[in-house]
Amino acid sequence: MRKYVPKDNVQGKAYYTDRFWVAPRVPRSEVEDEHFAAVVTALGDLAKETYVEIGQLVVHIDATTNFAVLKTLKEKCGYTQCSEQSAVDYLAKDGEFELFYQLLNVNEAKRVRVVCRLKKGEAIESVEPLFKSANFAEREMFDMFGIKVNNHPFLKRIIMPDDWEGHPLLKTYPLFGDEFASWYEVDKIFGKEYRDIIGPENRDPAKIDRHDTKRFSRVGYEVPFGADISEGEKEQAVEYSETFLVNYNKKGSKQLDERK
Numbered sequence: 001m002r003k004y005v006p007k008d009n010v011q012g013k014a015y016y017t018d019r020f021w022v023a024p025r026v027p028r029s030e031v032e033d034e035h036f037a038a039v040v041t042a043l044g045d046l047a048k049e050t051y052v053e054i055g056q057l058v059v060h061i062d063a064t065t066n067f068a069v070l071k072t073l074k075e076k077c078g079y080t081q082c083s084e085q086s087a088v089d090y091l092a093k094d095g096e097f098e099l100f101y102q103l104l105n106v107n108e109a110k111r112v113r114v115v116c117r118l119k120k121g122e123a124i125e126s127v128e129p130l131f132k133s134a135n136f137a138e139r140e141m142f143d144m145f146g147i148k149v150n151n152h153p154f155l156k157r158i159i160m161p162d163d164w165e166g167h168p169l170l171k172t173y174p175l176f177g178d179e180f181a182s183w184y185e186v187d188k189i190f191g192k193e194y195r196d197i198i199g200p201e202n203r204d205p206a207k208i209d210r211h212d213t214k215r216f217s218r219v220g221y222e223v224p225f226g227a228d229i230s231e232g233e234k235e236q237a238v239e240y241s242e243t244f245l246v247n248y249n250k251k252g253s254k255q256l257d258e259r260k
Contacts, residue, residue, distance in 0.1 A: 006038045028053050033111055042076045043069060049053055056111040063099065063116040067125045070101060070114065074130055079103040082131035085138065087145050091120055097147060099124060123148040144169035 030049045031037055036057040040050050046069050049060040061069050084102035093115075101114040116122055118170065126149045128134045139150045139158040144165040149155055156162065165180045166173055174181075186198055208216050213227050221233045248249040 026053055028058075033057075036112075038111065039073070040129045042072055046072065051139040053113075058111055058113045058115060061114060061116050063118045063122070063124055066099075066114070066116055067127055067130070070103070070127050070130055073103055073112060073114070077112075078105045078107055079110075081106060082127070082137075083131050085127075085134055085141065087118075087147055089142050089145065089169065092171065095119060097145065098124065099141075099147070101127070118147065123150045125150050128152060144166070146170070186215070219257055 012195075014110065015081075023156060031040055031050055031052055033052065036050075036052060039057060040047060040059075043050075043059065045063055046065050047059050048057055048062065059069070074121070081104040082101060083104050084100075086100065088098040088100075096117045096119050099116050099118055103112045103114065105111070116124075123145065124132065126138055128138065135153065138152055139155060141147050142149060142155055143157040143159050144167055157164065160168065161184075164184070170189075177241070182200075183192070183195055184201065186194060186203055210216065210218065211229055213223055213229060214225060217223075218233075220235055220238050221229075222236060223229055223233050227233075
């Protein structure tokens with residue numbers, strides 16, 4: 001298993017250097033649309049900041065008012081569908097999560113994105129009484145980020161096993177899993193005492209070692225069975241078949257003629 005390097009400061013590092021092209025920020029505009037202006041008026045003081053981005057209204061709110069805001073959008077503004085709900089990990093950078101709700105007004109063909117910030121360890125109020133689709137979305141958010149949701153009818157993991165340690169969508173979570181993830185199936189089936197007996201080489205039977213020429217062969221770099229390629233192997237031309245696919249629509253098959 002490769003050495004794990006802690007990634008607590010992953011967001012504190014520069015993502016880009018001069019080698020990479022950085023896409024500019026998506027342009028934002030003032031709220032001029034008549035429908036969006038009515039939505040902002042209906043929200044009143046609940047909206048901290050509003051603007052239009054890619055043709056949709058973006059509303060920033062306090063996390064404590066999420067239920068009241070979504071209730072207003074549903075009952076007074078016609079946003080009856082919550083098509084998406086999740087979070088983004090900004091813990092290392094800002095010490096907070098960014099939660100968002102993507103709402104759709106089917107009659108007006110308008111979209112509103114509600115955004116709020118939540119500190120680590122804090123909980124958010126469930127909006128499942130307003131949108132039934134939020135049931136699974138909030139469970140996934142709890143499973144992947146560890147964000148607790150108050151008054152949820154059945155808050156438990158939905159993707160990972162119930163006894164899984166950690167939350168895979170946190171940016172500090174190891175890309176290939178941690179020690180617990182690597183031995184999860186062995187511990188679950190045999191027990192931790194069998195780790196030394198099974199060993200890391202048999203822990204994952206689907207793992208492919210490119211230097212293992214007894215069970216694996218690279219296309220274009222074929223070598224004899226069991227050859228040592230630790231020092232590298234020579235590239236070989238790949239031979240492709242010159243036979244085209246059989247044309248089954250062609251008439252006059254001998255076998256069919258005989259059957260007739």
